[in-house]
Amino acid sequence: MSYESKNMRLMGGVPGQQLFLYRSTDALADVVASGYFDRAVEEYNLDTGDVILACTGPKNAAAVDLLVATNTAGVVTVVNGS
Incomplete structure (x- = not known):
């Protein structure tokens, strides 16, 4: 699987201090891989x-x-800051 923009929601904040909710059936190991969220930059x-x-x-x-x-x-x- 991979990042899907429909699963990302901006909850609030300002650039550099934004808070997002991301829901995915992908495993955590995939989600924390470098480059997974690259499309979210744009x-x-x-x-x-x-x-x-x-x-x-x-x-x-x-x-x-x-x-x-x-x-x-x-x-x-x-x-992962958890």
Whole structure:
């Protein structure tokens, strides 16, 4: 599987301090892989310091994790802060 913009919701904030909710049946290991959220840079202005609440796995209920994004020239990496 891969990132789908329909599963991402901006909950609030300002650029650099945005809060998103992301729901996916993808495994957490896939969601935290470097580059998974690259398309969100253009679609949602995802940038360094933004926070993603990720509900992942079967039925979006296997894990709930707090991810912090870093955007380096359009390549997004996340750190699991849970």
